[in-house]
Amino acid sequence: MKISIIGQGYVGQTLAVGAAVSGYEVVGIDLNEALVSDLGRGESFVPGVESEVLIKLITEKAYLPTSDFKHMKGSNIVVIAVPTPIDKDRKPDLTAVMQACKSINKFIEEPVLVISESTSYPGTLRDVIKPTVEKGSKVNFTFAVAPERVDPGNSKWNITNTTRVVSGLTEEATYGAIDFYSSFCKSIYRASSPEVAEAAKLLENTFRQVNIALINEVSDVMSRLGISANEVVSAASTKPFGFMKFEPSIGVGGHCIPVDPEYLTYFAKKVGVESKLTNLANEINLHRPKQIAQRIKKHLGGDIKGIRIQIAGIAYKTGVPDMRESPAIELIAELNHLGALVSWHDPIVSTFMAQKSLPLDPSINLGLIVTPHSEINFKPWEEANTPVIDLSVGPTNLGWPKFL
Numbered sequence: 001m002k003i004s005i006i007g008q009g010y011v012g013q014t015l016a017v018g019a020a021v022s023g024y025e026v027v028g029i030d031l032n033e034a035l036v037s038d039l040g041r042g043e044s045f046v047p048g049v050e051s052e053v054l055i056k057l058i059t060e061k062a063y064l065p066t067s068d069f070k071h072m073k074g075s076n077i078v079v080i081a082v083p084t085p086i087d088k089d090r091k092p093d094l095t096a097v098m099q100a101c102k103s104i105n106k107f108i109e110e111p112v113l114v115i116s117e118s119t120s121y122p123g124t125l126r127d128v129i130k131p132t133v134e135k136g137s138k139v140n141f142t143f144a145v146a147p148e149r150v151d152p153g154n155s156k157w158n159i160t161n162t163t164r165v166v167s168g169l170t171e172e173a174t175y176g177a178i179d180f181y182s183s184f185c186k187s188i189y190r191a192s193s194p195e196v197a198e199a200a201k202l203l204e205n206t207f208r209q210v211n212i213a214l215i216n217e218v219s220d221v222m223s224r225l226g227i228s229a230n231e232v233v234s235a236a237s238t239k240p241f242g243f244m245k246f247e248p249s250i251g252v253g254g255h256c257i258p259v260d261p262e263y264l265t266y267f268a269k270k271v272g273v274e275s276k277l278t279n280l281a282n283e284i285n286l287h288r289p290k291q292i293a294q295r296i297k298k299h300l301g302g303d304i305k306g307i308r309i310q311i312a313g314i315a316y317k318t319g320v321p322d323m324r325e326s327p328a329i330e331l332i333a334e335l336n337h338l339g340a341l342v343s344w345h346d347p348i349v350s351t352f353m354a355q356k357s358l359p360l361d362p363s364i365n366l367g368l369i370v371t372p373h374s375e376i377n378f379k380p381w382e383e384a385n386t387p388v389i390d391l392s393v394g395p396t397n398l399g400w401p402k403f404l
């Protein structure tokens with residue numbers, strides 16, 4: 001069986017390797033030629049996609065990274081794994097999905113099962129993907145969704161042991177998709193319609209957004225009392241039922257938590273429902289870095305003009321170089337806006353917006369730990385007794401006080 005995957009980012013690469021290792025002939029297509037040539041050399045930025053495995057698969061002709069859509073010809077399955085971001089008005093932007101659909105329409109000449117792994121609102125497969133792929137084509141296409149749940153960098157849950165929710169527009173499509181995913185996923189959940197599967201994905205990430213907003217709000221209340229919200233969360237987490245642990249943070253980042261709930265609120269509005277709670281959670285987490293900057297200002301006596309601050313780790317989470325929607329971007333902007341002189345150190349991001357990561361500076365007035373990658377060596381700050389605040393999520397045991 002030949003599988004083509006459009007989009008070779010976090011989701012597409014993870015799937016490409018999963019499918020190729022299971023015996024499929026995989027074509028991984030991406031418009032980004034630099035990314036494709038990195039992959040061709042066995043170089044990947046995605047945690048869990050190992051160089052030796054890539055090289056082995058490429059050598060055995062089990063995996064072909066390419067920018068040439070012609071290689072899709074003869075595929076049995078085409079998977080869409082392109083970004084579904086939000087536009088400047090925070091509305092769904094399906095441009096990449098539409099482009100991917102048009103490429104399938106143009107290059108596929110034989111019957112194919114089209115599966116979308118891209119996150120979107122209910123009805124995207126039926127009302128957007130299907131008509132765009134089929135437009136003017138004589139090919140017999142079938143369609144399914146199988147929203148990706150990969151958590152890059154998570155060593156416990158991966159593409160194999162995370163249950164996959166699958167559903168097709170026809171029985172044939174559903175069974176085709178179940179057959180495909182069963183070859184490398186241990187557990188499949190068949191949803192009764194693609195809309196259920198699409199909505200389930202939005203619910204999963206909206207659930208996180210709402211709970212993170214709640215715990216961030218609680219953190220603000222506790223800080224007024226001089227109590228650590230992290231300690232409150234640890235105490236509450238001892239309850240064995242009815243409570244789930246979420247930890248305070250400087251905001252949410254990545255391609256999922258800040259984005260997917262906006263797809264839900266967009267869809268809710270479309271069907272005439274006001275999603276008050278989700279809107280509020282989006283707002284709380286979006287404005288969180290600004291609030292944290294204010295708390296830091298207060299902590300430093302109310303004036304941070306000219307204060308030299310350095311941030312350790314700017315990626316949106318530990319262990320990944322992913323800067324998409326990282327709350328550190330807004331935190332830096334706000335601290336600068338308040339008059340501080342902010343620099344950053346992140347050995348795995350290394351360059352962002354044409355700025356390079358600077359070495360940890362022991363002489364700064366305040367160090368802020370945001371994303372404590374294991375690659376960061378905190379010795380310069382330890383040895384110089386640099387004042388440091390730990391803003392990172394969860395336990396870090398670095399020895400500096402947790403601020404949230």
Ligand SMILES: NC(=O)c1ccc[n+]([C@@H]2O[C@H](COP(=O)([O-])OP(=O)(O)OC[C@H]3O[C@@H](n4cnc5c(N)ncnc54)[C@H](O)[C@@H]3O)[C@@H](O)[C@H]2O)c1
Pocket residue numbers: 006007008009010011012029030031032035081082083084096097099100117118119120147148149150151152255256
């Ligand atoms: N990153 C995650 O952890 C994660 C988890 C679950 C679901 N998702 C969802 O999966 C989808 C993909 O996310 P991602 O994180 O892999 O994105 P990504 O940005 O890492 O990768 C997408 C890739 O698609 C390529 N691309 C864009 N348009 C294209 C086109 N028309 N043809 C070919 N290639 C194209 C881009 O160059 C990019 O390399 C999104 O809908 C996202 O919400 C992501």
